[in-house]
Amino acid sequence: MQLKHLAAALCLAGIIAPGAANATDGYFQPGYSVKSVGMGGVGIALPQDALAAAANPAGMALIGNRVDGGISLFKPDRNVTVSGLGPTTTFSGNDTSTFIIPELGVNRMLSPTMSAGVSMYGNGGMNTGYSTLGSSGLPYTNGAGVDLTQLFISPSFAIKLNASNSIGIAVNLVHQTFRANGLDAFAQTSGPFANASTSPSNVTGNGHDSSNGVGVRIGWIGELAPGLSLGATYQPKTHMSSFGKYKGLFAGGGSFDIPANYGVGFAWKPNNQLTLAGDVERILYSGVPAIGNTVDCFYAHMCQLGASNGPGFGWKDITVVKLGVAYAVDPSLTVRAGWNHSDNPVPSSQVLLNTLSPGIVKDHLTLGATYAVSNAMELSLDYVHAFKHSVSGTLPAQLGYPAGATESLSMSQDTLGVSIGYKY
Numbered sequence: 001m002q003l004k005h006l007a008a009a010l011c012l013a014g015i016i017a018p019g020a021a022n023a024t025d026g027y028f029q030p031g032y033s034v035k036s037v038g039m040g041g042v043g044i045a046l047p048q049d050a051l052a053a054a055a056n057p058a059g060m061a062l063i064g065n066r067v068d069g070g071i072s073l074f075k076p077d078r079n080v081t082v083s084g085l086g087p088t089t090t091f092s093g094n095d096t097s098t099f100i101i102p103e104l105g106v107n108r109m110l111s112p113t114m115s116a117g118v119s120m121y122g123n124g125g126m127n128t129g130y131s132t133l134g135s136s137g138l139p140y141t142n143g144a145g146v147d148l149t150q151l152f153i154s155p156s157f158a159i160k161l162n163a164s165n166s167i168g169i170a171v172n173l174v175h176q177t178f179r180a181n182g183l184d185a186f187a188q189t190s191g192p193f194a195n196a197s198t199s200p201s202n203v204t205g206n207g208h209d210s211s212n213g214v215g216v217r218i219g220w221i222g223e224l225a226p227g228l229s230l231g232a233t234y235q236p237k238t239h240m241s242s243f244g245k246y247k248g249l250f251a252g253g254g255s256f257d258i259p260a261n262y263g264v265g266f267a268w269k270p271n272n273q274l275t276l277a278g279d280v281e282r283i284l285y286s287g288v289p290a291i292g293n294t295v296d297c298f299y300a301h302m303c304q305l306g307a308s309n310g311p312g313f314g315w316k317d318i319t320v321v322k323l324g325v326a327y328a329v330d331p332s333l334t335v336r337a338g339w340n341h342s343d344n345p346v347p348s349s350q351v352l353l354n355t356l357s358p359g360i361v362k363d364h365l366t367l368g369a370t371y372a373v374s375n376a377m378e379l380s381l382d383y384v385h386a387f388k389h390s391v392s393g394t395l396p397a398q399l400g401y402p403a404g405a406t407e408s409l410s411m412s413q414d415t416l417g418v419s420i421g422y423k424y
Helices: 002-019 034-038 057-062
Strands: 066-083 089-092 099-111 114-127 145-160 165-181 209-225 228-235 261-268 274-283 318-330 333-342 363-372 377-394 406-423
Touching: 034 066, 034 333, 034 363, 034 377, 034 406, 057 114, 057 145, 057 165, 057 209, 057 228, 066 377, 099 406, 114 165
Parallel strands: none
Antiparallel strands: 066 089, 066 099, 066 406, 099 114, 114 145, 145 165, 165 209, 209 228, 228 261, 261 274, 274 318, 318 333, 333 363, 363 377, 377 406
């Protein structure tokens, strides 16, 4: 019966997930459960629930038998301001303003030292929609924007090697979807963007396309002293099937892989009430051509959209620092707070194409709490505010823009989440 309930929940979450879109640490989420996010997204050395495999599968051997499910409402605010082409004007990219991000996990101890589980979560994504951008002077029509979502379903196995060390592995079954609208200028066979793409009919306006892949994450957690733990995790690049409908847009004929990432973390519990934790994560965006390739060759008319050396968003690799604190007020109530800081992956020279993907947020303040309804059931909440950040750059003279023409991207966001955990 429990397996039937789990299958139904995974199916429901899979239906909901395509509506989720996120952009925080680049386009990755700051954390992968309501509890984790309430502490700035920490989790590499601090497993708290059955979503632990998303940060470090070794943690699944340390959380016992439990089921956790939650949902978050994500509200980003993205805008672009154009100057030097007439009156300075700001255009809203918020055609869709609120998104749903689900999470679900289950863990079962096979023995006192081994666990098997499944964690399902939205890895991240990006959404923009500019209903009035056609009057901006940029090469986009009204309704321009993109929609990218990534869903991970991650079966995991973890084992305690001894009283102090645990290791784990998660197999990531990844499904992603993508849509682009309003990029008609890049699909022309004549005019200033003639032959901009290797496949003009596969650049824009083809509806949602899907892509699938299989990857892996490995991890370790070790207790160095009573109350002090360290953790480490690594996820190599996940190779995804291509977006055939957009093979004329993404470098490599529609290829859009999941970047490699790795990190280390600590958790310190000086007493029964206080927990301090921190993670440092590195995300290798430059290793995926569709994300990391710059537009420089495109401006110089030396490469085409969709080619193996074609332009991407020009994102740099980033480092993410997460710090969190939790305090048990009493046996029933735990409160949390955290800070998440990431580098901005978007250089000022790459702003034109990143009109579609302004993943430039750097600093997040997070709050959270858990209330134990009973010995078996708990309710958790989190709130995240990502502070507004802007990136400005000069519009390329190679495309005919006058000297002094600039574009500025800005983004901020808020997230509110709730989850229920059940120990069995």
